[in-house]
Amino acid sequence: xxxxxxxxxxxxxxxxxxxxxxxxxxxxxxxxxxxxxxxxxxxxxxxxxxxxxxxxxxxxxxxxxxxxxxxxxxxxxxxxxxxxxxxxxxxxxxxxxxxxxxxxxxxxxxxxxxxxxxxxxxxxxxxxxxxxxxxxxxxxxxxxxxxxxxxxxxxxxxxxxxxxxxxxxxxxxxxxxxxxxxxxxxxxxxxxxxxxxxxxxxxxxxxxxxxxxxxxxxxxxxxxxxxxxxxxxxxxxxxxxxxxxxxxxxxxxxxxxxxxxxxxxxxxxxxxxxxxxxxxxxxxxxxxxxxxxxxxxxxxxxxxxxxxxxxxxxxxxxxxxxxxxxxxxxxxxxxxxxxxxxxxxxxxxxxxxxxxxxxxxxxxxxxxxxxxxxxxxxxxxxxxxxxxxxxxxxxxxxxxxxxxxxxxxxxxxxxxxxxxxxxxxxxxxxxxxxxxxxxxxxxxxxxxxxxxxxxxxxxxxxxxxxxxxxxxxxxxxxxxxxxxxxxxxxxxxxxxxxxxxxxxxxxxxxxxxxxxxxxxxxxxxxxxxxxxxxxxxxxxxxxxxxxxxxxxxxxxxxxxxxxxxxxxxxxxxxxxxxxxxxxxxxxxxxxxxxxxxxxxxxxxxxxxxxxxxxxxxxxxxxxxxxxxxxxxxxx
Numbered sequence: 001x002x003x004x005x006x007x008x009x010x011x012x013x014x015x016x017x018x019x020x021x022x023x024x025x026x027x028x029x030x031x032x033x034x035x036x037x038x039x040x041x042x043x044x045x046x047x048x049x050x051x052x053x054x055x056x057x058x059x060x061x062x063x064x065x066x067x068x069x070x071x072x073x074x075x076x077x078x079x080x081x082x083x084x085x086x087x088x089x090x091x092x093x094x095x096x097x098x099x100x101x102x103x104x105x106x107x108x109x110x111x112x113x114x115x116x117x118x119x120x121x122x123x124x125x126x127x128x129x130x131x132x133x134x135x136x137x138x139x140x141x142x143x144x145x146x147x148x149x150x151x152x153x154x155x156x157x158x159x160x161x162x163x164x165x166x167x168x169x170x171x172x173x174x175x176x177x178x179x180x181x182x183x184x185x186x187x188x189x190x191x192x193x194x195x196x197x198x199x200x201x202x203x204x205x206x207x208x209x210x211x212x213x214x215x216x217x218x219x220x221x222x223x224x225x226x227x228x229x230x231x232x233x234x235x236x237x238x239x240x241x242x243x244x245x246x247x248x249x250x251x252x253x254x255x256x257x258x259x260x261x262x263x264x265x266x267x268x269x270x271x272x273x274x275x276x277x278x279x280x281x282x283x284x285x286x287x288x289x290x291x292x293x294x295x296x297x298x299x300x301x302x303x304x305x306x307x308x309x310x311x312x313x314x315x316x317x318x319x320x321x322x323x324x325x326x327x328x329x330x331x332x333x334x335x336x337x338x339x340x341x342x343x344x345x346x347x348x349x350x351x352x353x354x355x356x357x358x359x360x361x362x363x364x365x366x367x368x369x370x371x372x373x374x375x376x377x378x379x380x381x382x383x384x385x386x387x388x389x390x391x392x393x394x395x396x397x398x399x400x401x402x403x404x405x406x407x408x409x410x411x412x413x414x415x416x417x418x419x420x421x422x423x424x425x426x427x428x429x430x431x432x433x434x435x436x437x438x439x440x441x442x443x444x445x446x447x448x449x450x451x452x453x454x455x456x457x458x459x460x461x462x463x464x465x466x467x468x469x470x471x472x473x474x475x476x477x478x479x480x481x482x483x484x485x486x487x488x489x490x491x492x493x494x495x496x497x498x499x500x501x502x503x504x505x506x507x508x509x510x511x512x513x514x515x516x517x518x519x520x521x522x523x524x525x526x527x528x529x530x531x532x533x534x535x536x537x538x539x540x541x542x543x544x545x546x547x548x549x550x551x552x553x554x555x556x557x558x559x560x561x562x563x564x565x566x567x568x569x570x571x572x573x574x575x576x577x578x579x580x581x582x583x584x585x586x587x588x589x590x591x592x593x594x595x596x597x598x599x600x601x602x603x604x605x606x607x608x609x610x611x612x613x614x615x616x617x618x619x620x621x622x623x624x625x626x627x628x629x630x631x632x633x634x635x
Contacts, residue, residue: 068163068165069105069110069119069148069150069163069164069165070105070106070165071093071103071104071105071106071146071148071165071167072103072104072105072106073093073095073101073102073103073104073169074101074102074104075095075096075099075100075101075102076099076100076182077099077174077176077180077182077616079102083616083617083619085174085614085615085616085617087617088550088553088614088615088617088618089553089606089607089614090607091168091170092167092168093146093167093168093169093170094169094170094171094172094174094614095136095138095144095169095170095171095172096138096171096172096173096174096263097138097139097140097141097171097173097260097261098137098138098139098260098261099137099261100135100136100137101135101136101137101138101169102133102134102135103121103133103134103135103136103146103148104132104133105119105132105133105148107132116152117150117151117152117153117162118130118131118150118151118152118153119131119132119148119149119150119151120148120149120151121134121146121147121148122146122147122148122149123136123144123145123146123147124144124145128146138169138171139260140171141171141172141173141612142170142171143168143169143170143171143609144168144169144171145166145167145168145169146166146167146169147164147165147166147167148164148165148167149161149162149163149164150162150163150164170609172611172612172613172614173252173256173263173612173613173614174263174613174614174615174616175263175264175265175266175542175546175613175614175615175616176263176265176266176615176616177265177266177267177268177616178265178266178267178286178291178539179271179286180265180616181265185261185262186265188259188261188262189255189262189263189264189265190290190291190308191259192255192258192259192262193215193255193535193538194308195258196212196213196214196215196218196251196254196255196258197214197215197312197313199212199214200214200216201213201214201216201217204254204257204258208257208258209257211253211254211256211257212254212257212258213250213251213254214254215532215533216315216321216331218247218250218251218254218532219315219331219530219532219533220315220318220321220322220331221247221579222234222247222529222530222531222532223322223324223325223331223332223333223529223530224322224323224324225243225571225579226529227324227333227334227424227528227529227530228323228324229334229427229428230428230569231428231568231569231570232424232569233569233570233571233572234247234571235381236381236473236569236572237377237381237567237569237571237572238373238374238377238378238381238563238567238572238597239567239571239572239573239576239578239597240377240380240381240572241376241377241380241381241544241548242578242597242600242601242604243571243578243597243600244541244544244545245541245544245545245548245600245604246578246580246583246595246600246604247532247541247580248264248538248541248542248545249580249583249612249613250580250583251264251532251538252264252613253583263613264538264539264542265539265542266539266540266542266543266545266546266615267286267536267539267540267542267543268543268620269358269359269388269540269543270358270359270360270361270364270620270622270623271284271622272284272286272357272358273357273358273359273360273361274360274361274622274623274626275622276357277357278355278356278357279353279355281357281358282295282296282347288307289304289306289307289308289310290307290308291307292309292535292536293306293307293308293309293310293535294306294307294345295345295347295392296345296346296347296348296394297345297346301340301342301344302340302344302345302346302394302396302522302524303340303342303343303344303345304343304345309343309535311342312342312343312533312534312535313341313342313343314330314331314332314340314341314342314343314525314530314533315330315331316328316329316330316331316341317329318330318331318332324529326338326434327434327435327436327437327438327447327449328438328440328447329437331530331533332525332528332529332530333424333523333528333529333530334427334434335423335424335427335432335434335449335520335523335528336520336522336523336528337434337435337438337444337447337448337449337520337522338397338444338522338523339438339440339444339447340522343525343533343534344393344522344524344525345392345393345394345524345525345526345534346393346394346395346396346524347391347394348394348395348396349390349394349395350395350398350516350521351396351398354387354390354391354394356387356390356391357387357391358386358387358388358391359383359384359385359386359387359388360623361620361622361623361626361628361630362628363379363383363384363386364384364547364620364623364628364630365623365628365629365630366379366383366384367379367380367383367384367547367551368547368550368551368630368631368632369629369631369632369633370551370633371555371558371559371560371633372559372560372561372562373559373560373561373562373563374562374563374564376548376551380544380547380548384544384547385544388526388536388540389421389526389527389531390421390527392524392526392527392534392536393523393524393525393526393527393528393531393534394523394524394527395520395521395522395523395524395527396521396522397444397521397522398516398519398520398521421527421528422470422473422474422517423449423517423518423520423523424528424529425468425469425470425517426451426464426465426468426470426514426517426518427449428468429464429467429468429469430455431451431455431456431464431468431518432449432450432451432455432517432518432520433449433450433451433452433455434449435447435449444522448519449518449519449520450518450519451464451514451517451518460510461507461510461511461513461514462496462507462510464514465510465513465514465517466494470513470517471487471488471494472487472488472494474486474487474513476498476509479500479501480500484499542615545615546615546618548604549606549614549615549618550615550618550632551632552605552606552607553606553607553618554631554632555632555633556632556633559633561601563597563598563601571597572597573597574596574597574598574601575596575597575598576596576597577594577595577596578594578595578596578597578600579594580594580595580600581593581594581595583595583603583612584603584610584611584612585610585612586603586610
């Protein structure tokens, strides 16, 4: 059968849906041969070529004019002048699964005398159609050969073919900005996500196959590798990039188990950063009820209560399924003692409006111009990733209430260093303690995380912050309002007295900072280790991946791809194994073929034949209009 594809039940259902949408299944050629009698009937209807010269002479004359057959390929996204991913990737013809793909000869390359000819299209050895164009719907990613032949109708086959051209069609899923999707594709994506939210893994794998994993299964993975007590195996190091791109691909394959036409879109939040003010960017249409849901719900639960993602549940019996859970047994970070049984969001942080916008063009331009892998990974994990987790997740219900309002200094600290995120470092160091087995029927004030005298063992705030690792990564403002990027002085020491402050003022800052970190309150899902419970998580990380694709496709050979093996936390060195397998059609069925970071780094290369997806474009027109140079160092 070659590359012909037998439609399974889901594919048949999808084609039925195409008919309902008015595309007409009968007009689609789904990798199936055309009845050869059609060609014979066509030849009899037309008769032999109406020329007076012998066939051989006419063929030679026409061949002089007809030097090549040029093929154009398009689908619903590219047919009206939309750009093709082929501009950026090393393949001339990229088709998408489950999209009607049109192959068409370029008229201007055909001489007038070619009207006597006909054309046949052969896909992997099977006749696909006749005429100057044909259509196909591919149902499997991979490489296909499309041959188009110019021939004399009604002439013996050995003499009829005048000229033929072969093209290699590379079939891959194409990821687009969520606002670029046609309504049917965006709806298909959201609907598949809803299935993952409702159907458990065991049931889903019986219904949809082994690639299916539920939302709770995926959230548990992220919590385990990002929320254990020893260290963060998926963040704060280069393993962030490989783990999160593989994790997103695992999610995408789970969606495709439900609906094989779906690919994961990305959310380019630099658009919100560019076109909105800090106080209004949450009014973006992406936060409508039909899309992501309300950005900062105005209700006591802090959960979206309207639209398709209203009341997204948080697993409430996590003790039975996960080694990591919060004080109420919910699938949530241990340092987040929030009893809310749903996904949560807030625009507040420490009782105040969070006036940060998502990362913008400046941060993206820096990523694109990175000259080595280690710096790129660091930038993707920090500035390019930016404050989006904080600004969508937020935090509330802090034990000190509104007292923080009186301290502009500590708010500057808390805001800039994303203090709720750093609470996990104090928790990992054993200073921040959270109860186990809290009763959700009692007030939340009866179940709060805190730093006790026993846990701090007589250490002062400076020592606790230093030993927790907080001061190694935190930032602060000096007395002139200048942001200082590190507590660490030029000599490598963390000085007790901060630059621009007296020793007494420094002591107050350390005390206030520790008080803040020891009272994390309730943290929105996007701002802690179960961030993948929020739909925005899944469209966020392909944005980082898109930047990575662009850098790898465009940077010169001088780009340094060395992955240093100096990380102290497992998951961030090149030989460390990640919990992913079979993402690239390479599973041997043994169950032991998990990838190392180095293997993922290679397999995720955008020019790899094994990569199942590409990105539609690498255009940031709004950034270019602002004067940013969105080009690599080598350009």
